[in-house]
Amino acid sequence: MADTANNGAGTLERLQPTRLERLKPFLIILPALLLTVGILIPFGTGVFWSFTNYNLMRPDFKFTGLQNYIRMFGSEQFWNAIRVSSTYVFFAVGIELLLGLAIGLLLNRDNIVTKIFRPLLILPLLIAPVIAVLMWRLMMSTQFGVLNYFLSLINPALKNFPWAGVADYAMFTVVLIDIWIFTPFIALLVLAGLRSLPRAPFEAAQVDGASKWYTFRTQTMPMLTPYITIALIFRLIDSFRMFDIPFALTKGGPGDSLMTLQVTAYTQSFTYLNIGRGAAYMFLTWIIIFVVSKFLVNHWMKWRAKLS
Numbered sequence: 001m002a003d004t005a006n007n008g009a010g011t012l013e014r015l016q017p018t019r020l021e022r023l024k025p026f027l028i029i030l031p032a033l034l035l036t037v038g039i040l041i042p043f044g045t046g047v048f049w050s051f052t053n054y055n056l057m058r059p060d061f062k063f064t065g066l067q068n069y070i071r072m073f074g075s076e077q078f079w080n081a082i083r084v085s086s087t088y089v090f091f092a093v094g095i096e097l098l099l100g101l102a103i104g105l106l107l108n109r110d111n112i113v114t115k116i117f118r119p120l121l122i123l124p125l126l127i128a129p130v131i132a133v134l135m136w137r138l139m140m141s142t143q144f145g146v147l148n149y150f151l152s153l154i155n156p157a158l159k160n161f162p163w164a165g166v167a168d169y170a171m172f173t174v175v176l177i178d179i180w181i182f183t184p185f186i187a188l189l190v191l192a193g194l195r196s197l198p199r200a201p202f203e204a205a206q207v208d209g210a211s212k213w214y215t216f217r218t219q220t221m222p223m224l225t226p227y228i229t230i231a232l233i234f235r236l237i238d239s240f241r242m243f244d245i246p247f248a249l250t251k252g253g254p255g256d257s258l259m260t261l262q263v264t265a266y267t268q269s270f271t272y273l274n275i276g277r278g279a280a281y282m283f284l285t286w287i288i289i290f291v292v293s294k295f296l297v298n299h300w301m302k303w304r305a306k307l308s
Helices: 002-015 019-049 067-073 076-107 113-123 129-139 146-154 167-196 200-207 212-240 244-250 261-271 275-307
Strands: none
Touching: 002 244, 019 275, 067 275, 076 113, 076 167, 076 261, 113 167, 129 167, 129 244, 167 212, 167 244, 200 212, 212 275, 244 261, 261 275
């Protein structure tokens, strides 16, 4: 009896978690906690500065409340930044969604051509946006650019096409570069979604004699919508906060044709040294991204609830 009791007590002691085992959950979440704190500290500092008149030329600053926001909403510069950012997001993301969907559908086949192009599809994503802009600037040069050479073969009048050199074509140029860089991202998500779809509904539709367009409209697109929504959310967030491409291309010019919210915030902060106003632009950009993303995520959740 004593041996049985001792064995039971020993088994109970072995079942009790050690101190290290009790600390494991906290050790696992520690990197995420440190990362969150590392993000929140500069974010909170920026939000605080947006309510001050902090300027790099003046070491002392004071709390000014909503003065930066009132001045921002009343300036033509702010509304131009909203217009430029909205135009950039609308055309870049819209065209990328259409092209990404088309490319994903074309590559969802097993032949020698798709096997060659699938690995090549990811190459633009491996290039930093600033480096990609430098490559495109060389290709778009009016003196020795290869793009103007090919355009001159179509029409000699296009030999000196100005690209981002004039305000009328600056938005077209920056959207073109964005499309080249980020369309593969959407295409890869669409391709991954197509590869994960169940085959049974498509085989049943084929047996019933349904057309490819009917199958695509009634089966492929509804099942592919979650992947497209995820791609849309990521690209909207990335496009609204895009700084690299318009700044590396023309630093927001010519004039104010490419002065997006991010470029305007940078200009206010590091050209005019007005950190308070620049932080106000940044915080407003975050609010816009948060509202749009939350709307899309809620819409996606409601759509999934209806399906289930």
